[in-house]
Amino acid sequence: MNIAFTFKNFEASDHLKKYARRRMEKMGRFFGKASGLEVGVVLTVDKFRHRCEVTIAGEGLHLSASEQSSDMYAAIDLVVDKVEAQIKKHVSRVKEQRRQARNASVDVFTYNLEADPDEEPAVVGTERFAPKPLHLDEALMQLESIGSEFLVFINAETDRVNVVYRRRSGGYAVIDPVL
Numbered sequence: 001m002n003i004a005f006t007f008k009n010f011e012a013s014d015h016l017k018k019y020a021r022r023r024m025e026k027m028g029r030f031f032g033k034a035s036g037l038e039v040g041v042v043l044t045v046d047k048f049r050h051r052c053e054v055t056i057a058g059e060g061l062h063l064s065a066s067e068q069s070s071d072m073y074a075a076i077d078l079v080v081d082k083v084e085a086q087i088k089k090h091v092s093r094v095k096e097q098r099r100q101a102r103n104a105s106v107d108v109f110t111y112n113l114e115a116d117p118d119e120e121p122a123v124v125g126t127e128r129f130a131p132k133p134l135h136l137d138e139a140l141m142q143l144e145s146i147g148s149e150f151l152v153f154i155n156a157e158t159d160r161v162n163v164v165y166r167r168r169s170g171g172y173a174v175i176d177p178v179l
Helices: 014-030 072-103 136-146
Strands: 002-008 038-046 049-058 061-069 106-111 123-129 150-155 161-166 172-175
Touching: 002 014, 014 038, 014 049, 014 072, 038 072, 049 072, 061 072, 136 150, 136 161, 136 172
Parallel strands: 002 038
Antiparallel strands: 038 049, 049 061, 106 123, 150 161, 161 172
């Protein structure tokens, strides 16, 4: 998490800088250590009004909040509380989407390819399963581990049903339908 501070209309004390940095770094617990987030903090003083603005961007996330108070420390505390509420709401929304994706089911139809070409191909069987949201590299690892020719999964990045399969010429290919 990269934190960039900007001070407008005043010189910040070392204590204020440390306090603000410590408060912003505590928000990192929601994202983990490997997050590539950019956090921009703008601290402004206009006469008796102290304003703190925070913008968080990265990994498909864009949050911003602004608060003002008669004390800069209070403004920092208020804006951190506001951003934490937005982060918690975002995290719960993502968890709910994953829960819904986990409960979704996809019908898979199996065809008999050795049938006579004159005959109409018939559906031999039907399987029902609930695909898991996976990233593409996880899907490839799972395809290798099960030893199958294809794998149907929900792409965690796009929330769409994808199929990854082995090509006869070697390598893999992905079917990603755009609706």
